[in-house]
Amino acid sequence: MKNILITGGAGFIGSHVIRRFVNKYPDYKIYNLDKLTYAGNLENLTDIEKAENYEFIKGDIVDSKFIDKLFAEKKFDAVIHLAAESHVDRSITDPMAFINTNIIGTVNLLNAAKNIWKDNYEGKLFYHISTDEVYGSLGKEGLFLETTAYDPKSPYSASKASSDHLVRAYHNTYKLPVVITNCSNNYGPNQFPEKLIPLSINNIKNNKPIPIYGKGENIRDWLYVEDHASAIDTVFHNGNAGETYNIGGKNEWKNIDLIKVLCKVMDRQLGRKEGDSEKLITFVKDRAGHDMRYAINCSKIENELGWQPSVQFEEGIDKTVRWYLDNEEWLKNIISGDYEKYYRKQYS
Numbered sequence: 240m241k242n243i244l245i246t247g248g249a250g251f252i253g254s255h256v257i258r259r260f261v262n263k264y265p266d267y268k269i270y271n272l273d274k275l276t277y278a279g280n281l282e283n284l285t286d287i288e289k290a291e292n293y294e295f296i297k298g299d300i301v302d303s304k305f306i307d308k309l310f311a312e313k314k315f316d317a318v319i320h321l322a323a324e325s326h327v328d329r330s331i332t333d334p335m336a337f338i339n340t341n342i343i344g345t346v347n348l349l350n351a352a353k354n355i356w357k358d359n360y361e362g363k364l365f366y367h368i369s370t371d372e373v374y375g376s377l378g379k380e381g382l383f384l385e386t387t388a389y390d391p392k393s394p395y396s397a398s399k400a401s402s403d404h405l406v407r408a409y410h411n412t413y414k415l416p417v418v419i420t421n422c423s424n425n426y427g428p429n430q431f432p433e434k435l436i437p438l439s440i441n442n443i444k445n446n447k448p449i450p451i452y453g454k455g456e457n458i459r460d461w462l463y464v465e466d467h468a469s470a471i472d473t474v475f476h477n478g479n480a481g482e483t484y485n486i487g488g489k490n491e492w493k494n495i496d497l498i499k500v501l502c503k504v505m506d507r508q509l510g511r512k513e514g515d516s517e518k519l520i521t522f523v524k525d526r527a528g529h530d531m532r533y534a535i536n537c538s539k540i541e542n543e544l545g546w547q548p549s550v551q552f553e554e555g556i557d558k559t560v561r562w563y564l565d566n567e568e569w570l571k572n573i574i575s576g577d578y579e580k581y582y583r584k585q586y587s
């Protein structure tokens with residue numbers, strides 16, 4: 240039995256990774272460590288919460304004493320580290336939460352792994368999940384490669400870049416076996432409705448304005464979340480220590496074009512007249528320092544490890560809308576708390 244620590248497993252991507260590992264690998268004991276911030280939600284995992292090879296631990300990665308004790312007790316063989324503050328807009332209003340969790344939290348986990356594994360690294364792995372935003376912003380041309388120089392532009396991306404550097408430094412200095420992946424924008428079920436796609440779905444459903452920053456010309460490369468989970472599975476089992484792999488959907492969309500597609504899907508699934516939802520599109524004040532374009536070259540993971548995105552965007556967006564419409568209770572529970580306060584502050 241291998242003991243695997245997955246951090247941030249109650250969040251969006253983490254919950255898909257946890258479900259995949261718990262169901263697919265009965266010989267792994269999966270520990271989900273999560274602080275349950277506003278973004279963490281155990282309702283994402285009700286289907287597997289009673290599995291014998293799964294245990295939830297509530298805790299904060301910023302608390303180094305707690306982390307050291309946990310590593311001493313559980314004797315983890317590997318760490319898949321997803322816990323983070325993840326929303327760019329929140330990093331603009333409250334950078335310190337990002338510095339604490341994304342940088343200090345990551346170093347606490349690195350220290351605990353290094354100390355407990357004590358240079359005997361046979362069969363051990365520290366897998367750090369990162370983002371394409373560390374590479375900065377592209378113009379019309381070009382793609383991010385693993386060798387692209389880091390140029391983060393927001394407090395969020397700078398905190399993730401910092402954590403990536405620290406993970407590499409622990410590999411170089413202490414030989415800690417690490418692997419890093421940098422992924423593009425994910426979409427799919429269970430994403431907190433502060434991010435563009437679920438926020439727009441929720442607003443369209445409730446006939447509220449869809450807030451598009453600036454002119455809606457910024458471009459993102461979208462990947463269905465289960466494809467990210469399958470890439471993480473591939474890299475965890477076959478990636479080479481010390482390496483970085485980019486993960487992307489080869490699926491670039493201008494925000495405004497993506498929202499128009501989403502509006503059509505919503506009209507169809509809600510039985511509205513085509514064009515009804517588009518009327519809700521509202522251009523609002525741009526995000527400060529808004530990165531223009533992200534686009535990933537993921538040929539390294541494709542060629543070396545044989546992973547490829549499998550879900551076409553039309554299928555993925557259809558499934559995503561269906562999930563949000565079928566899971567009204569999940570959405571209702573989220574937007575009934577502090578969400579309204581956040582929304583008013585961000586969009587008023």
Ligand code: NAD
Pocket residue numbers: 246247248249250251252253272273274275276277278279280298299300301320321322323324325326340344368369370371399421422423424425426431
């Ligand atoms: P999320 O915000 O949905 O979930 C983050 C989870 O981490 C939550 O469950 C939260 O409770 C937990 N958490 C936060 N602070 C913590 C702390 N101090 N201690 C313990 N747990 C804590 O995020 P997500 O979108 O699922 O992203 C997961 C990871 O993937 C992040 O590292 C993010 O940078 C990275 N990533 C996200 C995307 C994307 O499009 N969402 C793309 C590429 C990379």
Ligand code: DAU
Pocket residue numbers: 325326327328369370371372422423424425433434435436438450451452453455457458459494526533
């Ligand atoms: O690229 C990977 C990153 O993708 C991850 O590392 C981040 O954790 C994740 O949040 C995401 O960052 P973005 O800033 O790209 O995602 P977001 O959904 O916030 O915004 C997508 C685009 O839509 C971006 O250009 C900003 C724009 N936008 C967003 C919101 C919330 C709007 O126009 N209106 C909005 O209300």
